[in-house]
Amino acid sequence: MLPPVFPLRWEHGTDRLDGLRDVLALRAEELLGGDGLGRIRRCAGPGCGWFFVDRSRSGSRRWCSSRDCGKRDRARRHYARTRQRG
Known part of the structure; x- marks a missing residue:
């Protein structure tokens, strides 16, 4: 029997990839x-x-992952700063 509440929601199982x-x-x-x-x-x-x-x-997050893209960006900026000094 369907619930009398709208909107109706489909419930999925977690044991198969079919759905x-x-x-x-x-x-x-x-x-x-x-x-x-x-x-x-x-x-x-x-x-x-x-996208994320x-x-x-x-609401100011910049990277999909701080550990991946964020780390590379911080390393790139650090390298640019240290290169300008030397």
């Missing part, structure tokens, strides 16, 4: 249909191209 397309479509709909759309950012890392949802309080 992966459906799960991804539902997650995309939740993201794009809600408040998250304004928080989608493109990574500032040169050549990265990944900026969930930081200030």
Whole structure:
């Protein structure tokens, strides 16, 4: 029996990959249909191209991953500073 509440929601199982397309479509709909759309950012890392949802309080996140693109960017800026001094 269907619940009498709208909107109806499809519940997916986690034991099979058959419904992966459906799960991804539902997650995309939740993201794009809600408040998250304004928080989608493109990574500032040169050549990265990944997108991410900026969930930081200030909304100022710059990289898809601080450990990857952020670390490379910080290293690049450090190298540029030390090279200018020498």
